[in-house]
Amino acid sequence: MSSPSLFDELQSQHCDIQPEEGLPRLQRTYQCRCGNAIFFRNSFCLNCHSALGYEPYLGKVIPIDPGSEPETWTVGVQIEGAAALYWRCANVKTAAACNWLIPLSGVDNPQPFCKCCRLNRTIPDLSIPENKSLWASIEMAKRRVISALIALRLPTESRVTEDPQRGLAFDLLRSVDSSHRVLTGHDDGLITLNIEEADDAKREQIRKRMREPYRTLVGHLRHEVGHYYWDRLIDGTQNLNAYRELFGDERADYEQALKKNYEQGPQPNWRSLYVSSYASVHPWEDWAETWAHYMHMLDTLSTASSVGLRADSVELSVDPFTSAALYQDGVDKECFLSLLNSWVKLTAVLNELSRSMGQPDFYPFALPYATVAKLHFIHSVIRGDHS
Ligand SMILES: [Zn+2]
Ligand SMILES: [Zn+2]
Ligand SMILES: [Zn+2]
Numbered sequence: 001m002s003s004p005s006l007f008d009e010l011q012s013q014h015c016d017i018q019p020e021e022g023l024p025r026l027q028r029t030y031q032c033r034c035g036n037a038i039f040f041r042n043s044f045c046l047n048c049h050s051a052l053g054y055e056p057y058l059g060k061v062i063p064i065d066p067g068s069e070p071e072t073w074t075v076g077v078q079i080e081g082a083a084a085l086y087w088r089c090a091n092v093k094t095a096a097a098c099n100w101l102i103p104l105s106g107v108d109n110p111q112p113f114c115k116c117c118r119l120n121r122t123i124p125d126l127s128i129p130e131n132k133s134l135w136a137s138i139e140m141a142k143r144r145v146i147s148a149l150i151a152l153r154l155p156t157e158s159r160v161t162e163d164p165q166r167g168l169a170f171d172l173l174r175s176v177d178s179s180h181r182v183l184t185g186h187d188d189g190l191i192t193l194n195i196e197e198a199d200d201a202k203r204e205q206i207r208k209r210m211r212e213p214y215r216t217l218v219g220h221l222r223h224e225v226g227h228y229y230w231d232r233l234i235d236g237t238q239n240l241n242a243y244r245e246l247f248g249d250e251r252a253d254y255e256q257a258l259k260k261n262y263e264q265g266p267q268p269n270w271r272s273l274y275v276s277s278y279a280s281v282h283p284w285e286d287w288a289e290t291w292a293h294y295m296h297m298l299d300t301l302s303t304a305s306s307v308g309l310r311a312d313s314v315e316l317s318v319d320p321f322t323s324a325a326l327y328q329d330g331v332d333k334e335c336f337l338s339l340l341n342s343w344v345k346l347t348a349v350l351n352e353l354s355r356s357m358g359q360p361d362f363y364p365f366a367l368p369y370a371t372v373a374k375l376h377f378i379h380s381v382i383r384g385d386h387s
Pocket of ligand 1: 032033034035036045046047048049050
């Protein structure tokens with residue numbers, strides 16, 4: 001029997017988060033039909049050699065068999081909610097090596113690319129051999145990030161093929177020369193990512209230069225996606241006033257704020273107010289950094305939960321946050337608090353494990369009290385109706 005997902009666990013704690021019918025779960029480990037453990041990134045089983053595909057609407061990696069028509073696939077075992085027939089994403093054959101499935105049942109014009117790959121507006125120039133492996137790393141990180149957004153039922157329509165006005169899209173680019181550097185950022189639904197960030201040595205160099213404790217591809221993607229959801233879930237909505245109370249007024253001059261940070265560094269007291277120094281630059285960056293942090297928490301806790309790792313079985317005492325730290329108008333208070341305190345405990349353990357291996361801290365952050373209400377606000381906004 002597979003372990004319960006985070007959503008199951010939250011439900012078992014009598015929280016308000018019910019896995020609605022058809023709600024995909026954020027889970028990272030699964031079981032093949034042969035009983036072997038399989039993981040989110042697998043495209044075939046190392047034990048029984050079954051082909052595997054990720055079903056983004058069910059949130060599961062499942063064994064698949066070739067269908068009667070060319071390029072079609074059927075589900076290899078009985079799985080509730082699965083479609084009768086699938087395509088594999090067209091990127092299964094490219095360097096992106098995408099393992100996602102595209103359901104064909106009831107779809108008039110199925111798209112050749114999966115829910116995640118169809119977000120790409122521009123992909124790197126693959127005639128340059130090095131770009132292939134950089135792109136592969138980015139797509140792997142992107143699948144992890146996007147699968148969580150789908151599981152949370154956040155809008156993830158492609159700006160390229162589904163919603164040209166409000167959808168999301170990616171330009172994955174590489175600087176042609178040093179005078180034309182590609183800048184990673186978000187602008188009105190379009191996320192640009194400099195693919196050199198996928199080069200470990202280069203990314204580490206930048207991390208050191210910027211004095212950041214943490215710089216990863218999933219971190220970049222979660223941050224930029226956070227800006228997109230600010231546009232979707234905060235701007236022009238009833239959430240805007242509460243956002244301004246917690247994060248500050250985003251109408252403050254953004255260019256000026258970036259310039260000040262560049263020249264003078266972050267606010268001296270940032271450690272007691274923000275999840276990161278960059279969050280102190282401007283209320284928009286605070287939102288994006290805190291959003292990314294919430295996604296780190298949720299994904300990692302889900303993974304821990306799906307392998308049966310529970311904070312309450314850990315023998316370590318930490319000072320728990322109390323409900324006084326929460327966003328008072330927020331939802332799922334008990335639930336969120338339990339999630340947050342599990343996170344504090346789990347990360348303390350993971351840091352100590354990393355130190356045993358001589359690795360940098362798994363979680364090089366300390367959550368200040370003032371960020372708890374912001375994280376809870378984000379949780380509440382995500383739990384709200386955003387159809
Ligand atoms: Zn197997
Ligand atoms: Zn794909
Ligand atoms: Zn940003």
